[in-house]
Amino acid sequence: MTNAYSFDGLLVFGLLFVCTCAYFKKVPRLKTWLLSEKKGIWGVFYKAAVIGTRLHILVALSCIIMAFYILFIK
Numbered sequence: 001m002t003n004a005y006s007f008d009g010l011l012v013f014g015l016l017f018v019c020t021c022a023y024f025k026k027v028p029r030l031k032t033w034l035l036s037e038k039k040g041i042w043g044v045f046y047k048a049a050v051i052g053t054r055l056h057i058l059v060a061l062s063c064i065i066m067a068f069y070i071l072f073i074k
Contacts, residue, residue: 008066008074015063021045022052022059 024030024045035046052059 008070012066012070015059015066018048018052018059019063021048022056025049025053 021035024034034042035049037043038046
C-alpha cells in the first residue's frame with residue numbers, strides 16, 4: 001500500500017491519471033464530454049491524454065518499473 005503523501009504515491013497517482021486520460025481519449029463519448037476543453041481546469045485532462053498517447057511507450061515502461069518497485073523493493 002502506497003502512502004498518498006509520499007513521493008511514490010504522487011508518482012503512482014500521476015501515472016494512473018495519465019493512463020486514465022489516455023483511455024478516455026479512445027472512448028468517443030468520453031472524449032467529447034471530458035476532453036473537449038483545452039484550457040483551464042478541464043484542460044489538464046486534455047493535456048494528460050495527449051501525454052499518454054504521444055509518449056505511450058515511456059508511460060507503459062514507467063508503469064512497469066513503478067509496479068516492480070512497489071511490489072518487490074518497497
